[in-house]
Amino acid sequence: MKKESSHEPGRKYGMVIDLDKCTGCGSCMVACMAENNVSFKEDESNKLDSITWMRVYRLTNNKPFPETEIRYLPRPCMHCGGKGDLGHSPCVSVCPATATDYDHKTGIVSQIYTRCFGCRYCMAACPYHARYFNWWDPIWPADLKKSLSPNVSPRMRGVVEKCSFCFHRYQLAMERAYNEDRRELEEAEYQTACTQACPAGAIVFGDLNNPDHAVHTLKDHPNAFRLLERLGTNPKVYYISDREWVRRSGDNYLNNEKTNTKPAVQEHHS
Amino acid sequence: MDSAFIPKGVKRCSFGTFSLGMLVLTAIVFWGFYAAILCWLKGLNQTNMNDSYGFALWIWADLAVIAIGGGAFFTGLLRYVIGLDELKNIINFAVIVGFCCYCSAMLILAIDIGQPLRGWFIFWHANVHSMLTEVAFCLSLYLSVLAIEYIPILLENRKIDEVPFFHNLGHTMHGAMAVFAATGAFLSCFHQGSLGGVTGVLFGRPFGYREGIFVWPWTFFLYTWSAAACGPCFTMLTCKITEKISGKKLVKDNVYDLLGKISGWMIGTYMVAKIADTLYWAYVTSPSLGFAVMDYYNAHPLHHGIWILILEIVICGVLPAMILISRKGRANATLFTLATILAVIGVCLNRWVMVMTPMAMPVMTFDSWVSYFPSWQEVATTILPLAGGIMIVSLSFRYLPVFPQEQELNPVD
Amino acid sequence: MFPFIFEWVWDSGHYIFFGAMWYVICILTVGLTYCLVKTVKDTLAGDNDHH
Structure with a gap:
């Protein structure tokens, strides 16, 4: 919240997910949990208090057989840029202790676990339910402790956590780049765990501002849309589907309104 | 028993009746604090x-x-x-x-x-x-x-x-x-x-x-x-x-x-x-x-x-x-x-x-x-301040001249 | 809250918010100090008139 974006355009990491390719296998969820040391409960049947940084939702067109259609929608944190892409995401602007921050260099919304005191205001602010509270202490089976990732700090009870676009991978990639005296990253150098795990290649990740990255073109696909566009959250996750009902599921419409197909891209031109 | 502390010129209920009321409120406060301690020690999984x-x-x-x-x-x-x-x-x-x-x-x-x-x-x-x-x-x-x-x-x-x-x-x-x-x-x-x-x-x-x-x-x-x-x-x-x-x-x-x-x-x-x-x-x-x-x-x-x-x-x-x-x-x-x-x-x-x-x-x-639907811990910790508030008000009413018009409205013989 | 905390920035939001906060804290502190000093003076002077 403190420093507004510099005059450099900066990187703006984002995702484009092709829902027509997604099979709903859940590999992205598993990869995310393993990569980010996401804790779990002995009984995971209550989804209202279990942690899934990446969550796959099931969408249906609600039509009877044989016209029934199903799509699966993976939902990471949207890393919202807020109105005007100024970094005033719903959660960042409300956190009272500056425990969640908008990084103008990458467009990534961070969560500082040791700073968060668990007021959950950010969860109330997020319309995507992308934020999760640690209702319990994380308990890892003895053998599993050895396979925890050393690059991601496990979270303690009483704090909020969420998808970081595998920010630790960005840090590692930047370290390597600096060692090689580079300041720019190749597209393949920084990819999220879910992107790499998707067997259907439905998730594409990269810098939305960089014309060399696939997401730069894909986000302008005629069938691209973002979730809850109308709220002005300005998310960095785009979805693609050739089905009108899927695109309509992405936002709320009054009965007489047409589905908006073209995302109203909000850029910040400084 | 506590008449020396009661404001002059006003009448209050007996110490026994007052203590009994306080006892009930104290019990509720303890119940609430027990729930609060559970939340502090075990975390917010104690809530729903x-x-x-x-x-x-x-x-x-x-x-x-x-x-x-x-x-x-x-x-x-x-x-x-x-x-x-x-x-x-x-x-x-x-x-x-x-x-x-x-x-x-x-x-x-x-x-x-x-x-x-x-x-x-x-x-x-x-x-x-x-x-x-x-x-x-x-x-x-x-x-x-x-x-x-x-x-x-x-x-x-x-x-x-x-x-x-x-x-x-x-x-x-x-x-x-x-x-x-x-x-x-x-x-x-x-x-x-x-x-x-x-x-x-x-x-x-x-x-x-x-x-x-x-x-x-x-x-x-x-x-x-x-x-x-x-x-x-x-x-x-x-x-x-x-x-x-x-x-x-x-x-x-x-x-x-x-x-x-x-x-x-x-x-x-x-x-x-x-x-x-x-x-x-x-x-x-x-x-x-x-x-x-x-x-x-x-x-x-x-x-x-x-x-x-x-x-x-x-x-x-x-x-x-x-x-x-x-x-x-x-x-x-x-x-x-x-x-x-x-x-x-x-x-x-x-x-x-x-x-x-x-x-x-x-x-x-x-x-x-x-x-x-709230858990009993949430309910108890919400009732706790209510009971505490009633205690503070009761104690204040008994021992402090809260109402300036009380003596005039209720003259004691 | 304090300028020596690393997130502190000298911007309008901080001026308004913390300005109001420190202003209120000052009023309360000065008010209480005045009451205490006056009370000590009155007590030492033996002024114990009932109001």
Whole structure:
């Protein structure tokens, strides 16, 4: 919240997910949990208090057989840029202790676990339910402790956590780049765990501002849309589907309104 | 047994009866603290909150007690700053009730956070753009003001007053009270408002979101206004309950009449603003975000439909305003009490709807409504400050000259 | 809250918010100090008139 974006355009990491390719296998969820040391409960049947940084939702067109259609929608944190892409995401602007921050260099919304005191205001602010509270202490089976990732700090009870676009991978990639005296990253150098795990290649990740990255073109696909566009959250996750009902599921419409197909891209031109 | 501590010229119930009442309240307080300790030691898994209901019973209780505790700042403003002298007969009681309300809010907040030991981060690492930061700062500062306002009342205890230093301190503090009351009113305006801002700024939650001026959504002003309007009703209601329990009149009718009339006009003007806000939200803000207003009410898992809005605005808003504005309404004791009860229910209901519905309703089209029922730990920790508040009020009534008109109204032979 | 905390920035939001906060804290502190000093003076002077 403190420093507004510099005059450099900066990187703006984002995702484009092709829902027509997604099979709903859940590999992205598993990869995310393993990569980010996401804790779990002995009984995971209550989804209202279990942690899934990446969550796959099931969408249906609600039509009877044989016209029934199903799509699966993976939902990471949207890393919202807020109105005007100024970094005033719903959660960042409300956190009272500056425990969640908008990084103008990458467009990534961070969560500082040791700073968060668990007021959950950010969860109330997020319309995507992308934020999760640690209702319990994380308990890892003895053998599993050895396979925890050393690059991601496990979270303690009483704090909020969420998808970081595998920010630790960005840090590692930047370290390597600096060692090689580079300041720019190749597209393949920084990819999220879910992107790499998707067997259907439905998730594409990269810098939305960089014309060399696939997401730069894909986000302008005629069938691209973002979730809850109308709220002005300005998310960095785009979805693609050739089905009108899927695109309509992405936002709320009054009965007489047409589905908006073209995302109203909000850029910040400084 | 404790007659030396009881103010001169007034009659109180026997020490035995009083102790018995205190014993029951102490038991409830212990039960509440046991639940609080469970939450602190084992974490918030002791509650039935979940990732959808991150804000629930506690946040509602916080907002509600602060709204009804608004009687302290508004009566203080009318008495010390605007100079309505008659209100000196109820101001002590308003301060004590307000003090209890704000203590309750602080206690509940201390239990509600996931990492209580990091609670001070809200001050240390303050994000000045967050409404909750404003709430925390104003709340703690205003609690200090209320404590400052309570001290001179405490010092008037018969035994304490015999000590020259305390007697003089009470006297001096009383003289400087206008400064403290004005500061309190300033703080209170902002923190009542910022509590309204808490849901008003959530542009990701169309039910709570409101447009506004600069950084303040309309709810900011509505919350301040409604607290100033309904807070005095709670003060009068608790005062009347105290009269009922003690079996004697404590405040003259002209005081009730004056405060009731002011409250009535405040509720009336608040209702005009609230109805305008509701209409603008229903016909402009909400449809622009893709929501037809009836979607919020018809699909609600509690099946209350639009009736909850009618209850809040018409029955618990317009009706008490009409009663309190009319001279006849105020003159009828039953109607007067009914109006204060309705106003208190109305403001609590408003806070309930504004906290709960944004949490319960799905914003993504493929998400679903979520229900929630509080655990016993949540209920116990919410009742705890209520019992504690009754204890503070009872102790104050017994041992302090809270009501200046009591002796005149109830001469002891 | 304090300028020495690393997130502190000298911007309008901080001026307004913390300005108001420190202003209120100052009023309360000065007010209380005045009451205490006056009380000590009055007590030492033996002024114990009931009001």
